[in-house]
């Protein structure tokens with residue numbers, strides 16, 4: 001099995017944990033916004049509904065990213081981090097630096 005030796009795993013774990021923390025905070029903020037009181041005014045209510053839709057979309061994005069982070073952390077634990085899930089090749093360290101949750105190498109992502 002290939003191991004991507006060009007990555008600083010400790011550094012990646014720190015980055016992922018920091019990102020996880022930030023996303024959890026963001027998610028808590030969104031949920032806080034969503035649980036706020038509702039206006040009595042129907043026009044304001046329409047605006048609130050629109051805002052809620054945006055907030056729900058943001059929350060969904062944050063949750064998706066949290067799952068990706070968890071997956072990346074478990075790949076680190078089982079030693080498959082930094083190795084492409086499709087072709088088994090090593091993922092470019094620059095790609096991982098830009099996107100630490102990357103599961104596939106550039107070639108396989110583009111396919």
Ligand SMILES: [Zn+2]
Pocket residue numbers: 084085086087088089104105106107108109
């Ligand atoms: Zn690949």
